[in-house]
Each structure stands twice: as C-alpha cells, then as structure tokens.
Amino acid sequence: MADSTPDVAEHSEESSDEDRRGFVTRLLAVVCGGIAGAVPFLSGLVVILDPLRRRADGQGFLRVTTLDSVPDDGIARYFPVVTDRTDAWNRYLDEPIGAVFLRREPGSSELECLNAICPHAGCFVDFNIAAKQFQCPCHDSNFESTGKRLNPDSCPSPRDLDTLEVDPERLKAGEVFVNFKNFLTATPEKVEKE
CATH class of the missing domain: 2.102.10.10 (Rieske [2Fe-2S] iron-sulphur domain)
Structure with a gap:
C-alpha cells in the first residue's frame, strides 16, 4: 500500500504538466490561427473601404x-x-x-x-x-x-x-x-x- 501512494502523486504531477503543456499548445494554436485569419480579413477590409476614387485635387x-x-x-x-x-x-x-x-x-x-x-x-x-x-x-x-x-x-x-x-x-x-x-x-x- 505504501507503494501505491507515490504512484498516484507522480501521476497527478505528470497529468498537471500535460494539462499545462496542452493549454499552452492550444493557446498558441488559437493565436497563430487568429493572426493567419486576420491578415486576409484586414486586407479585404482595406480594399472595401478604399473605394475607387482618387480625385484630381483631393477636393473632388x-x-x-x-x-x-x-x-x-x-x-x-x-x-x-x-x-x-x-x-x-x-x-x-x-x-x-x-x-x-x-x-x-x-x-x-x-x-x-x-x-x-x-x-x-x-x-x-x-x-x-x-x-x-x-x-x-x-x-x-x-x-x-x-x-x-x-x-x-x-x-x-x-x-x-x-x-x-x-x-x-x-x-x-x-x-x-x-x-x-x-x-x-x-x-x-x-x-x-x-
């Protein structure tokens, strides 16, 4: 019985480390995905908000x-x-x-x-x-x-x-x-x- 107690403690420490690593990995994936999605979204937004204009003197x-x-x-x-x-x-x-x-x-x-x-x-x-x-x-x-x-x-x-x-x-x-x-x-x- 004395042997089973350290195994549970070691297992919970390993599980805790894996949970933290998994969280960091998922967080990095979300951040990278957000950046990758923001680039085309912002590029499209610039094209839409920059209408086909450009007048001769800026005043129309x-x-x-x-x-x-x-x-x-x-x-x-x-x-x-x-x-x-x-x-x-x-x-x-x-x-x-x-x-x-x-x-x-x-x-x-x-x-x-x-x-x-x-x-x-x-x-x-x-x-x-x-x-x-x-x-x-x-x-x-x-x-x-x-x-x-x-x-x-x-x-x-x-x-x-x-x-x-x-x-x-x-x-x-x-x-x-x-x-x-x-x-x-x-x-x-x-x-x-x-």
Whole structure:
C-alpha cells in the first residue's frame, strides 16, 4: 500500500504538466490561427473601404476644359469628364466617368454646369440648339436651357437636371474645374450616389 501512494502523486504531477503543456499548445494554436485569419480579413477590409476614387485635387474638383472653350452665347456645350482612377491593383489613365453641359450667358464670365444624365432613368440628355432645350431620348423629358423641367406636371423626370459646382477661383484663371458627382435617378430629391 505504501507503494501505491507515490504512484498516484507522480501521476497527478505528470497529468498537471500535460494539462499545462496542452493549454499552452492550444493557446498558441488559437493565436497563430487568429493572426493567419486576420491578415486576409484586414486586407479585404482595406480594399472595401478604399473605394475607387482618387480625385484630381483631393477636393473632388476635376478639370473639364478652359473658359475659352465655352462661348458666351447661351448655348450649352457637352464636355466629357475624365480622370485617372486607381483601384487596389491597377491604374486607369484618362477614364471617362461622366459628362457635363457648360453654358455662359452673353457677356458673362460665370458658368452654369449641368450633369448630362437625366434624373428620370439615367439616360444621357442632348441639347437641341434649334429649340434651345435639353431633350432626353428615353422617355421624352424636356428641360429649358437652364436645366429646369418643361411642363413639370407631365415631364417623366422627377426633378430638374442636376447642377454641379464650378470652382470660382480657377474659373478666374480661365480653367474650368467641376465638382463632378452622379446622383440617384427616379427620386425627387438630389441624392449623391455612393
């Protein structure tokens, strides 16, 4: 009987050491697995949270043209909006992201800028010089040369053409920079697309 008591004590010490070693091993496995899982998770999070943006000057203004390219005759002129776009792996140079209509009244140096997309269904509008109005080819929405809807009660478009901000300081220097944005269609409110 005296021999069995030390065996139990030795066995419980060995069991305790094995439990501690097993705990440390499991803890290290969890930590290593967490690190291994965190790397791709955080990489994916960075890609998702870094949208395809990168504007020209950090404030959203993009160069469209020069002031000399927009005659002061009250007729809207179509200009594509292009910018460099960078995603997580690629850089795309001079990629078109939309279009605007610019117009100046006679004798004025101020510019009016309208997004070229109809707020009804997202079609590009055209400016009819003879009628001096914008016309949407998709659902017969018509707008004045200022972008206001003609016959708002019967016009399919829920709002006027979307106006865009022109940088006044750069305009004084003869350059046209526009704070280009696209807006949700089919809504009466002007809501910027994400």
